[in-house]
Amino acid sequence: MASRVLRQPLGLGAARGGHPVGPGRWGLRATTALYLGGMILLPLVAIVSRGFGEGIGALQSALSSPGAVAAIRLTLITAAATAVVNAVFGTLLAYVLVRYRFPGRTLFSAIVDLPFAIPTLVTGVMLVALYGPNAPIGRALGGVGIQVAFAPLGILVAMLFVTLPFVVRTVQPVLSELDHAEEEASYSLGAGTWTTFRRIVLPALRPAITAGALLTFARALGEFGAIVVVSGNIPGTLTAPVFIFQLTSQFRFEEAAAVSTVLFTISCSLVLLTERLLRRQKEDG
Amino acid sequence: MSVGTAPLARGGSRTRLVRSALLALALGYVAFLLLLPIAGIVWGVVRGGASEVASTFSDPAVRHAFWLTGVITAITVVVAGFFGLVAAWVFTRDRFPGRQALSAVVDLPLAVSPVIVGLMAVILFGRGGWFEPFFAARGIQVIFALPSMVLVTIFICIPFVIREVAPVLEEIGTAEEEAAHTLGASSLQSFFRVTLPSIRWALLYGIALTTARALGEIGAVLIVSGALRGLTETATLYILLALEERQEASAYVVALTLAAVSVTLLLTIEFIKRKHEKERAR
């Protein structure tokens, strides 16, 4: 169940302007503009204007509270770690899926996509069921001093779970279109497996890996469902989205909007950047 | 490594060793990260036993939660499906100034944390919000009620149908539609008889993704619903509240049910699609 959502940028080639423009077409245009404008742009404008509502000063003071600083810092660190781990293992998974033939490969491929299908809250529940203080594995790990649930490690595992397919599904199509003859040429010139991977395969995959890692980072920044359970709402393990939720439930909307504006600006620029990367790669290919 | 003796791709025992090691690492990572937690929750449900499952499903609160989730999902699928189809068509078959900018907007919901989506709804419709006076004057409750829960779910699900359908529309091109027109088909006839059958799998897949996402939505719904027991409590909110009240067993049952429904849905669509493609190519 590979989703197109990750595989390619929204395909907008040269639309033909061939058909005569009738009144029906204006209706469709207006419908689209109202739907996307009203449903997406308007709310975004609302939150940004609320974030800046009482001026830059208010935004700054909202962001300089110790809680906000800690939450944003924890989010950035765990999301960055997730992106790095994902880049490595995602590339590995894509390589294994494309280049190796082994029994159960199709099943394996389907399993990699599971995080698309499993509700994120359920992911969190699963992790607590496994690593929670009352669960066997959680107890065993706790015995040797490793705390997963209700700790930053649990947040990292939750982020890794929900973003697992991202790098795999951006790298996989590029890898399968990569001409195997290039690798064979490298072998025939005397290069070993590792040298060939590092000097021939990896450079070709770099844009896709970067795009996948950026998407991972953006998605991990905003993740809420899996983390709200795993982090257990304890100060020190609050990511920015969970922090925003807490502020909201205390009706501190200005501060919530301020943190949201920061988070939203980061993840939006990342997604737009990724889109450009993918588009350029598609045009080159 | 000595240059002359480097093994070719599928050659020596050393290469095979590397291969096995990479394969083991890949399988091990996925097993540890994905399968172990899934096994954990399945075990949690099994340990609770059939009686726990039965009592969970006979609980009126659980039934109401599933019903509410179903209603929100159904409305979301209809709205996001219909408008998504229109938007995908406009993006690929029409050309007007601002088309590229408008298409970039489609990706924004993927970048916004669901919590922020919830907060946006509160800012627009909550006390002191831009639209609050309008709805309050007409006695329509938006926040802490179904309308806002549906709105935020639609917001989050907007990209799926558009992003599944638009590339396929682009790929199939306009020649078949033009052929239908020269044969006398009206725009609607051409859409329903020529275009729609070509994009139906993409559309179904987009709808399946929408459904899966709507079923599992928590962050935005949590904020706008107020999680009022028995009133605005969806299946995911039920899980969250049950965990807080230390009713883990029934939380696990509901969680596993939700996951099973989404996974089955997506797998089924994928399966039917493959079978269909195979039949046609035979």
Added chain:
Amino acid sequence: MNAAIAVEHLSKSFGSFTAVDDVSFAASEGRITALLGPSGSGKSTVLRMLAGLERPTSGRVWIAGEERTYTSVQERQVGFVFQHYALFRHMTVRDNVAFGLSVRKASKAEQKERVDELLHLVQLEHFAHRFPEQLSGGQRQRVALARALAPRPKVLLLDEPFGALDARVRQDLRRWLDEIHRELGITSLLVTHDQEEALELAHQVVVMHEGRIEQIGTSEEIYNEPATPFVAGFVGAANVIKGLVIEGRVQFGQQLVSGAAHLPDGSAAHAFVRPHDVRIVVPARANGDARLSSPATVERMVNLGWTSKLVLSLVGDGQSVIAQLPNDQLEGVREGDRVLVDFGNAKVFAPHGPASSRSDELAAV
């Protein structure tokens, strides 16, 4: 206008680019007319405007004697065959052919009868339940033709119908289309870049270049009496020989070629000569007017079976000329030999305008 198809002062611009520029012609009733030209010459755009798939910037369109400039594509009742077939991929062959009847709400029995008739015509009865993906390119194009003919269109428009097929299949389909057309006698407009296809199938050929019409005529007229340098170069292979006009003849080196009576003395001229109109005489056997033949060296000689192709270099100004002649006229001629050549059927044009600059090289030899 009573012609089956006619266009009048038709133009089409895409932004600042003019694809079709003031095109007027009429196609004869019951015959095949070819729109011939290189890619980008605007011929497909003319066809799409006739079908109603593009709206003209200016000009008028008639189909079957009625003005159709502002009629929707659905109401024009034209049969259109697309270059890449444009078959409905999710429908069987039968459903594809029936489509035009079913959208016009023909009865089931009527549909079945007409579809059977057409499947028989295109010899695809046994493929009725296949999907397009399961057919070869030639079979797909036959389905496309059957589909276009099913609703009994007033005219048939074919857009490079054989363009996507390989040479062998193209030959077969061309002959087959000719037979079908003889049987049905439907007025047809064929867009093609393949001059052989146009000359073989069409009763009348309209040659287009850069959005404009270069010449309208029968196959013979187009081939033997090209009206412009472009037509001379594009239709059939031709040598381009450069010289000066003297008393109605073109002089280059020591030789004179007739056919320049329309050009003033002293002006530059280009003579277009087809390779099979180059005659070669071994000097020992020469007789007649020496000024009408000129000495040349055989640079290369390639045997192509019953003919040979020769690359000749004219003594004096060194212009290169290609000749293609039956082997029995070339006995005793070898590479390196000095021979006399003279040119029949030369078409002489003044060397200006974009068309002649393009044919500076040996045009399409």
